[in-house]
Structure formats: C-alpha cells, structure tokens
Amino acid sequence: MRPAPPNRYRGRFAPSPTGELHLGSLMAALGSWLLARRAGGEWLVRIEDLDPPREVPGASDLQLAALRSFGLQPDGEVVRQGRRGALYQDALDRLLASGAAFRCHCSRSDLADTGGIHRSCVGSGTRPVPAVRLRVPDRCEVGFVDALRGRQVQRVDREVGDFVLRRADGLWAYQLAVVVDDADQAVTDVVRGADLLDSTPRQILLQRALALPTPNYAHLPLVCTPDGRKLSKSGDAVPVDPADPLPALRAAWATLGQPGEAIASCTDTTTLLQTALRHFDPDRIPAPESASIPATVPTSPRCTTAL
Incomplete structure (x- = not known):
C-alpha cells in the first residue's frame, strides 16, 4: 500500500454502477470536487462495481459520460474495483494471518435472534465457501471528527458486530474494498453521502488492523423528496440530463x-x-441529515433506475 503524500489533498467520487447519475449522486460528485479543488488538491473517480447482480449493464459508462458533460473531470485514470481482487485478497490474507479476521459459516437465519449482529459463531452447518469477518473486540468504541458534522462515536461491537469482509457467495464486501482502495490511491479526504456515515467506524477499525492511514471524513446531507424519503430510494430519482447540464448543476x-x-x-x-x-x-x-430536492430538476429520458 502507498502512504498518503504529506500535505496533498486527494479526494474521490465513487459511484456504484446501478444506474445513471441522479441529483443526489451529482451533488456528492460536485461537493467532493469543490472541496478538493478548494484545497488545491486532486479529485479521483472510482467505480465501485463489487456487486454484479445489482449492476445495470452500461451504467458505469453512462456515469462517466455524464460527469464529463457536467465538467467534472477526474485527475488520472478511473479505477474499477471489479479489477482489483488481488489487492483485496492480499489484505484479507494479512487479516486472517494476524487473527484479526476469521472464517464464519453463520447464515442470516442463524443470526436472526441477534438482529444480524454477530458476536460468536452460532451456525450448526458449514458452507462450501464461508464468509470472512473482522473480529470486533468487546466494548469497541470508535470515534472520529466529521468535517461537516463534528464528533461521531459508535459502539461497533454492539451496533454492528463482527462484520463481513468477503461474502459467502465469494463477492468482496464494500467495507474491505473501500479501505484498501482509499489507501492504495492515497486518498486523504473522503467526501460522500450521509448514508455511509455509520460505515466509517468499521472502516477505521479495518485501517487500524491493516496499519493503513485514516483519511479525513465529511458526510454530505442526503437529497430527499418532500416527504422525507432518500432520493436514491424513491421513484423521484430519475437521472439528471447530461445534454442540459447547467440546470442540474445549479x-x-x-x-x-x-x-x-x-x-x-x-x-x-x-x-x-x-x-x-x-x-x-x-x-x-x-x-x-437531508437537503430538500429542488422543485424542478431536468432529467434524462433514457432511464429511471436510481443509484
């Protein structure tokens, strides 16, 4: 892993290819770009294509084309997580060798009585390919200072438990991949939506277990519909129109x-x-926690799938 260069801001925007850009994802891209450029730093783009069953064919190319139309050009090559399995495997092997991670055969139904929170293996059977989890210590409290929200604290053992690094279906978990990639790309500042705020303590635990630097974090408000639903989870999350970029940028x-x-x-x-x-x-x-969606947002006629 490369250490972050001193005194050099590196931010990133990392969409999942589950649809075209909507207003919420455009806000996250613009916000992270503005903070990076304001600091005189670099802005990267990474495609988080870790979950093929959820991906929309061609979505990542549409996302990248939209960013170009909106004038948001990344510095350097676009990284795709789907091509970086060797890096994740190396990190997982290190965690297993150190005892920080363990193989787990528990199913979701096995953990139903604990609300899905894993503190010990309770499964009675075995799986052909077990999941791998990070071992979270008892009374594990992780705090950090969010640049926009101030001090944040989470009891990871009680609120999350031992969390998955590689799924039982063989797919890489987001938490491991994002930590490895942020370190490998020397990202110093992570700016993203508030829906990922509660993931940050888990990522900090992983950074510590892998002896990786912890970047600064800033979580932007979620764009919500007038009735309070997150835009990306509602039918209002139609794509913004790259052919008419100014209204969407405004x-x-x-x-x-x-x-x-x-x-x-x-x-x-x-x-x-x-x-x-x-x-x-x-x-x-x-x-x-949220910003209101403007009354009129120009949208693309091609697709209505939300990110």
Whole structure:
C-alpha cells in the first residue's frame, strides 16, 4: 500500500454502477470536487462495481459520460474495483494471518435472534465457501471528527458486530474494498453521502488492523423528496440530463446550501464551475441529515433506475 503524500489533498467520487447519475449522486460528485479543488488538491473517480447482480449493464459508462458533460473531470485514470481482487485478497490474507479476521459459516437465519449482529459463531452447518469477518473486540468504541458534522462515536461491537469482509457467495464486501482502495490511491479526504456515515467506524477499525492511514471524513446531507424519503430510494430519482447540464448543476449547487445568485449568470459548465469554486463556502452546507430536492430538476429520458 502507498502512504498518503504529506500535505496533498486527494479526494474521490465513487459511484456504484446501478444506474445513471441522479441529483443526489451529482451533488456528492460536485461537493467532493469543490472541496478538493478548494484545497488545491486532486479529485479521483472510482467505480465501485463489487456487486454484479445489482449492476445495470452500461451504467458505469453512462456515469462517466455524464460527469464529463457536467465538467467534472477526474485527475488520472478511473479505477474499477471489479479489477482489483488481488489487492483485496492480499489484505484479507494479512487479516486472517494476524487473527484479526476469521472464517464464519453463520447464515442470516442463524443470526436472526441477534438482529444480524454477530458476536460468536452460532451456525450448526458449514458452507462450501464461508464468509470472512473482522473480529470486533468487546466494548469497541470508535470515534472520529466529521468535517461537516463534528464528533461521531459508535459502539461497533454492539451496533454492528463482527462484520463481513468477503461474502459467502465469494463477492468482496464494500467495507474491505473501500479501505484498501482509499489507501492504495492515497486518498486523504473522503467526501460522500450521509448514508455511509455509520460505515466509517468499521472502516477505521479495518485501517487500524491493516496499519493503513485514516483519511479525513465529511458526510454530505442526503437529497430527499418532500416527504422525507432518500432520493436514491424513491421513484423521484430519475437521472439528471447530461445534454442540459447547467440546470442540474445549479440544482446540485443549491442542495449544497450555496447561493444561487452566485452562478445565475453563467452560460457554460466551465464558467459555472470556475465561478462556483470562487464562491463556494463549506460552512453553508446544510447541517441536518437531508437537503430538500429542488422543485424542478431536468432529467434524462433514457432511464429511471436510481443509484
């Protein structure tokens, strides 16, 4: 693993290829891009294609094309997790060798009485390919300071338990892959949606177990429908339209709590992004868990599958 270069900000946007970009994912991309550029740093894009059964064919190419249309160009090559299994296997082997991880034959039904929280193996049978879990110590409390939300604390043993690193179906778990990739890509600042806030303590535990650096974290508010549902889980999560990028960029800017008048006169994406960067104020990002979806967001007619 490469250590993070000192005093060099590296951020990233990491969508899963389960559909085209909608307003929530565009806001996350724009927010992470603005924070990286404001710090004079780099901005990377990584495709998190770890779960083939959930992927939509061609979605990652549409996502990347949309980012280009919105003027959000990554620095360097786009990384795809589906091609990085050797890195994950190496990390898993290290965790197993150290005793930090263990093989587990428990099924979901075996853990039903504990709400899915694993503290000891209770399965009566064996699986052809067991899952692999991280061993979470008793009374394991992990805290960190979120750049937008302040101090966060989680009792990982009680709220999560021993969590999966490789699934029983052989697929890599998100928690392991994201930790390995952030370290390998020398990511210093992770900016993402608040739906991943409770994953952060697990990732910090993994970083410690693998002797990897812990990046800074900032969790953006979720974009929600007027009735409070997360946009990506609702029928309102239709894709934004790359053929008409300015209205969608203005909507994403607004959901970040930034003043609309600052970019109102911009007539192309380059000018809008340059102007937005000059006026961007992270202190304006909404503190609550969610931001409201603007009344009108131009959408693409091609697909209605949400990320």
